[in-house]
Amino acid sequence: QVQLVESGGGLVQPGGSLRLSCTASGSIFSINVMGWYRQFPGKKRELVASTSNDGSTVYADSVKARFTISRDNHKNTVYLQMNGLKPEDTAVYSCHAQGDYYSDYDGGMLHFGSWGQGTQVTVSS
Secondary structure (H helix, E strand, O other), X not given: OOEEXXXXXXXXXXXXXXXXXXXXEOOEEEEEEEEEEEEOOOOXXXXXXXXXXXXXEEEOOOXXXXXXXXXXXXXXEXXXXXXXXXXXXXXXXXXXXXXXXXXXXXXOEEEEEEEOOOEEEEEOO
């Protein structure tokens, strides 16, 4: 399967900024959608932002004015620029990608949906 590797999480003070990165690797034919989700302890994972091949983006209302998602198709990488961070943004942030790749078994094309390992973002004084 296609693998996703994330980076950029860490500890930041309220009002600070972080940029998360997620890179997909494997025999990728195309990536149709890449996005970021976050999960609070004991809660369901929720969408933060996503971007599709047509350039459209979707943001959670809670982050619209502060976060920006972008994508480098040549690098198979998606970024999440997070500004004006608040304590309530503290969560595990995970990358997700959907697309098509070439099978190692017979070379045929298969659909994939992959998750990254998650990166911790902590906003605290």
